[in-house]
Amino acid sequence: MENTQIKEELKKVFNQDITKVAVAYGDGIGPEIMEATLKILEAAGANIQIEKIEIGEQVYLSGNSAGIEKSTWKIIHKNKIILKAPITTPQGKGYKSLNVTLRKSLGLFANVRPVTAYAPYVKTNFAGMDVVIVRENEEDLYAGIEHQQTQDVVQCLKLITRPGCEKIVRYAFEYAKAYGRKKVTCMVNDNIMKLTDGLFHNVFKEIAVEYPEIESNSQIIDIGSARLAANPNNYDVIVTSNLYGDIISDIAAEIAGSVGMAGSANIGTNVAMFEAIHGSGLDIAGQKIANPSGLLNAAVMMLSHVGKTQIADAIKNAWLTTLEQGYHTADVYQEAITKEIVSTSEFADQIIKNLGKTPQQLPVSNLSAGNGKIVIPEYVRKEQKQVLVGVDIFINWKGKNPNEIGDTLISINSFKMKLKMITNRGVKVYPEGMKETYCTDHWRCRFVDVDSKIDGEKVYNQVDFEKIIALQSLLHHKGFEIIKTENLYEFDGKRGFSLGQGE
Numbered sequence: 001m002e003n004t005q006i007k008e009e010l011k012k013v014f015n016q017d018i019t020k021v022a023v024a025y026g027d028g029i030g031p032e033i034m035e036a037t038l039k040i041l042e043a044a045g046a047n048i049q050i051e052k053i054e055i056g057e058q059v060y061l062s063g064n065s066a067g068i069e070k071s072t073w074k075i076i077h078k079n080k081i082i083l084k085a086p087i088t089t090p091q092g093k094g095y096k097s098l099n100v101t102l103r104k105s106l107g108l109f110a111n112v113r114p115v116t117a118y119a120p121y122v123k124t125n126f127a128g129m130d131v132v133i134v135r136e137n138e139e140d141l142y143a144g145i146e147h148q149q150t151q152d153v154v155q156c157l158k159l160i161t162r163p164g165c166e167k168i169v170r171y172a173f174e175y176a177k178a179y180g181r182k183k184v185t186c187m188v189n190d191n192i193m194k195l196t197d198g199l200f201h202n203v204f205k206e207i208a209v210e211y212p213e214i215e216s217n218s219q220i221i222d223i224g225s226a227r228l229a230a231n232p233n234n235y236d237v238i239v240t241s242n243l244y245g246d247i248i249s250d251i252a253a254e255i256a257g258s259v260g261m262a263g264s265a266n267i268g269t270n271v272a273m274f275e276a277i278h279g280s281g282l283d284i285a286g287q288k289i290a291n292p293s294g295l296l297n298a299a300v301m302m303l304s305h306v307g308k309t310q311i312a313d314a315i316k317n318a319w320l321t322t323l324e325q326g327y328h329t330a331d332v333y334q335e336a337i338t339k340e341i342v343s344t345s346e347f348a349d350q351i352i353k354n355l356g357k358t359p360q361q362l363p364v365s366n367l368s369a370g371n372g373k374i375v376i377p378e379y380v381r382k383e384q385k386q387v388l389v390g391v392d393i394f395i396n397w398k399g400k401n402p403n404e405i406g407d408t409l410i411s412i413n414s415f416k417m418k419l420k421m422i423t424n425r426g427v428k429v430y431p432e433g434m435k436e437t438y439c440t441d442h443w444r445c446r447f448v449d450v451d452s453k454i455d456g457e458k459v460y461n462q463v464d465f466e467k468i469i470a471l472q473s474l475l476h477h478k479g480f481e482i483i484k485t486e487n488l489y490e491f492d493g494k495r496g497f498s499l500g501q502g503e
Contacts (some may be wrong), residue, residue, distance in 0.1 A: 021082070022083070023051065025085055026280060028280030028285040029285050033276070033290050033295045039348050040318075040348050041299060045311060060090050061090060067101070081273075083295075085276070086280040087280060100142065108267060108271065109168060109269075110137060111137040111265070114130075114262070115130075117232075121332070121334075126232050126233060129232040130236075132175065132237045134168065135239075135249060136164055136242050139161060141157075142246075159196075165200045166207065169200075169203050173208070174376070175237060176211075176214050180370070185218065186201060186204040186217070186218040187248065188204075188240065189220060201218060262276070262278075265302070289344065300316050309368035312365070318357060320363075321358065325350070328347075389449070391447050391487055392485065393446075393447060396443075406430030412475070414471045414474045417467055417468070418450040419445060423446075425438075460495075
């Protein structure tokens with residue numbers, strides 16, 4: 001069947017609703033791979049209506065530190081769907097990451113990265129690998145809240161929220177359900193970060209029971225990453241927080257054979273963005289040799305997201321067929337496998353010729369067998385009784401002997417508030433610290449009610465906030481430099497703060 005006939009048949013069979021898409025051509029190789037991708041979508045009858053948006057390097061260099069103009073936001077809100085080629089963030093001068101800005105500003109809470117091995121057509125040690133990583137996209141250490149507090153110490157706040165956990169964990173299970181996946185693995189580090197990662201893990205366990213047909217398990221992130229690298233075929237869907245997800249998704253893409261082959265979806269309640277996971281490839285820009293596969297696979301995810309799964313399957317199967325036929329861009333060349341090294345546009349042309357065909361060796365794409373659109377319910381807060389029981393006061397002090405600052409602070413009597421302990425970098429150094437513990441100029445001093453019965457997990461007494469303010473005022477007048485405070489709370493009688501190491 002001629003290609004024009006195939007295109008007409010696709011138009012007859014597939015849903016032809018117009019999909020409006022904001023398209024960013026990007027920087028470096030971005031325009032080249034975007035042109036190739038859009039040409040394939042048009043040939044397959046995707047029926048998308050594009051509106052070009054300008055983001056990235058030129059916008060940065062025009063003096064906009066965010067890399068995006070106000071007018072572009074209006075286009076994005078109107079179209080709801082973004083197809084984005086890689087962009088370049090200029091070095092220095094305080095330029096903000098546009099990717100982070102887009103994800104947070106648009107509420108794109110789920111980063112979804114399917115990673116598949118295409119052996120033997122793309123070199124890999126893990127034939128059959130087929131893993132989907134669902135990464136929380138808005139919070140964690142990537143909240144970007146950092147401070148230098150003393151000469152020696154800087155901090156980065158790790159923010160994990162219950163609504164954030166609920167949305168991403170439920171999305172992972174709903175994704176598995178929609179696409180016929182059998183297992184969801186949660187990766188956390190709650191043996192160390194018992195409150196933040198502990199919340200993520202607890203939410204995972206709560207939601208997992210609602211999906212008895214899907215196997216669920218959890219792993220500590222360090223051994224989980226190692227096992228993923230060694231035996232990726234043991235995994236199906238992985239759900240994790242922002243930083244861990246960023247790391248393991250690149251591990252997965254690398255061991256699958258090529259970071260350049262993988263697409264990525266960023267899903268929000270109202271807007272979704274689809275992109276390749278690789279960079280802008282400035283070193284090969286303009287040479288017409290870039291591999292458009294990553295962006296094309298992102299576009300396939302986009303079509304599936306908007307309900308055009310049959311068109312998505314047609315494009316994916318044509319792409320797989322092209323790989324099998326040995327038409328490869330230079331980045332995946334193998335002497336024994338590659339029939340012809342093709343340019344970016346030639347690769348796209350070969351995929352178009354293969355529309356309507358299915359691969360003979362690689363698994364056939366069957367997104368159209370999915371169970372419909374994923375819907376995440378609104379978060380409903382369950383009210384808890386919140387009781388103030390103390391305060392951690394962080395002090396900038398240049399001394400080295402914990403007993404010197406400890407004995408001074410414990411002698412202070414301020415409205416029935418007393419010193420419980422002092423830690424330095426999280427390790428208890430007073431009372432009864434160890435002389436070997438190295439101390440910086442950053443001291444956490446925990447104060448509680450003088451009548452609290454402190455014995456391991458014993459309940460603390462409630463304190464008035466005015467007492468905490470009075471304590472801080474007194475410490476200031478005694479010459480102590482307060483750099484930060486954290487109120488200590490119990491929630492429904494459970495301690496909402498960590499103990500010091502060694503406490």
